[in-house]
Amino acid sequence: MVAIFGGTFDPIHIGHMRGLIEAREAVDFERIFLVPSGTPPHKTHLIQSPGKDRLQMVRLAVQDLGFGEVSTYELDSGEPSFTVNTVSHFGNKFKKTPITLIIGSDSLLEINTWHRFEDVLSLANLVVLPRPGFVDKDSFDEVEKTLGPIKIENVKRNFPTPASDWITTDQKKGIILLKINRLNISSTDIRDRVKHGRSIKFLVTEPVEKYIIEKRLYREV
Numbered sequence: 001m002v003a004i005f006g007g008t009f010d011p012i013h014i015g016h017m018r019g020l021i022e023a024r025e026a027v028d029f030e031r032i033f034l035v036p037s038g039t040p041p042h043k044t045h046l047i048q049s050p051g052k053d054r055l056q057m058v059r060l061a062v063q064d065l066g067f068g069e070v071s072t073y074e075l076d077s078g079e080p081s082f083t084v085n086t087v088s089h090f091g092n093k094f095k096k097t098p099i100t101l102i103i104g105s106d107s108l109l110e111i112n113t114w115h116r117f118e119d120v121l122s123l124a125n126l127v128v129l130p131r132p133g134f135v136d137k138d139s140f141d142e143v144e145k146t147l148g149p150i151k152i153e154n155v156k157r158n159f160p161t162p163a164s165d166w167i168t169t170d171q172k173k174g175i176i177l178l179k180i181n182r183l184n185i186s187s188t189d190i191r192d193r194v195k196h197g198r199s200i201k202f203l204v205t206e207p208v209e210k211y212i213i214e215k216r217l218y219r220e221v
Helices: 014-026 051-065 073-077 083-093 117-123 141-146 187-195 206-215
Strands: 002-007 031-036 099-104 125-129 152-156 164-169 174-178
Touching (some): 002 014, 002 083, 014 031, 014 099, 014 125, 014 174, 031 051, 051 206, 083 117
Parallel strands (some): 002 099, 099 125, 125 174
Antiparallel strands (some): 152 164, 164 174
8 A cells, every 4th residue: 555645844843754653553554655745725825945945854854754755746746736636646656556645634624625525535545643623533423524425334443453443435445533642733833933043853853953944944034
């Protein structure tokens, strides 16, 4: 199974990395690709750093992570970073291997606003990382509501691990809801800390912190 973990990564932080570790422990992925976004339709206003800087920070983080590969597909495409295009790209590249998209639970609850979201859910499985305040682990009502025309066919509690629940949809794809304590770290907060001269130690890896300082990212000109 091939996993895709996309994001603006402006910057990539410890929360992202812990989420990947938890996802990898729940699902036996053959390969995991981190995909820095090019021009995300939902988050254009949040990107402050050039693609080359965000890409380099992801590469530095992956070295510390010890697994994962970095894809420049969205940065190279020059087109708006629609998830359906990225999933299709990896599906064509790995034709005989199931594709899984790793997303945050806040993204799951707004997935019906995505471009061609039904196609995304028919092309890829999902692994969902919880974020504070999103998705009640005891109820799937919010999830079913946001899936729109796509229906939940079956739910397996505590599967494939005790720290996850498995949903099967009528598209014959799985949605794995991880039940973990997600670190409450945000890229927005990190950028704000840098802007005001506050420490970001232990919120990002040391090489990423050093890169931010050397390149004077997130500081007012």
